[in-house]
Amino acid sequence: MHLTILNESDYRARNLKYKEDIAYITKHSKWILKSIGIWPSVLKDVSKFLPKIVFGLCNFVLFFAIIPCILYIVIEENNTMIRFKLFGLLSFSLVALIKYWTLLYRKSRIKNCVEQIWIDWKQIGTFIDEYNRTIKPVIYPTYNGLFNVQRSPIYEFVYILHCMCGYVMHSVTAGACGLTALFATHACGQIDIVIARLNDLIHGKYTKEKIKY
Numbered sequence: 001m002h003l004t005i006l007n008e009s010d011y012r013a014r015n016l017k018y019k020e021d022i023a024y025i026t027k028h029s030k031w032i033l034k035s036i037g038i039w040p041s042v043l044k045d046v047s048k049f050l051p052k053i054v055f056g057l058c059n060f061v062l063f064f065a066i067i068p069c070i071l072y073i074v075i076e077e078n079n080t081m082i083r084f085k086l087f088g089l090l091s092f093s094l095v096a097l098i099k100y101w102t103l104l105y106r107k108s109r110i111k112n113c114v115e116q117i118w119i120d121w122k123q124i125g126t127f128i129d130e131y132n133r134t135i136k137p138v139i140y141p142t143y144n145g146l147f148n149v150q151r152s153p154i155y156e157f158v159y160i161l162h163c164m165c166g167y168v169m170h171s172v173t174a175g176a177c178g179l180t181a182l183f184a185t186h187a188c189g190q191i192d193i194v195i196a197r198l199n200d201l202i203h204g205k206y207t208k209e210k211i212k213y
Helices: 018-035 045-076 080-105 107-122 154-203 205-212
Strands: none
Touching: 018 107, 045 080, 080 107
């Protein structure tokens, strides 16, 4: 079975609540990126100049922190160890600045991706095959000889079970990694205790203090 790609003229809003869905899935990214002038602006007139103002303000505060920091490290600070520590802060700030400029440079691509998200959410939940039949996607391919997964409520039931299956599999992976980290850190702590006791056994500091008391 082959799925056909629809042209833009063939798009029909099958998801009637796609605007609410898009607002829900993009709200966090929109809040963050809009605050730094990266989120694509769909407003016109005066509002379209706001991202430029935000961009200028963000660059100002970044340079306001980075440039004096560079001057302090190069000219004022004489301690080598403190310089090395400040280089970490400075490198993080410079990388953040580069990433910000990269996002700004790719702003038109980001806008295209956001527009594609709108199109996809209008069409979410359905595809059209070569026989012009509506096909509902499933997470895992299902053999049609067992049951017709496209029929409702079978589709909803299968979809929920697939989601539960994914939760179990990812929980196993996350749980195994968590246990590995827990046991490794505990083992490291026990090793430190053994090393401390061996050092005390060699130097006899703890034993001598215990005998005094």
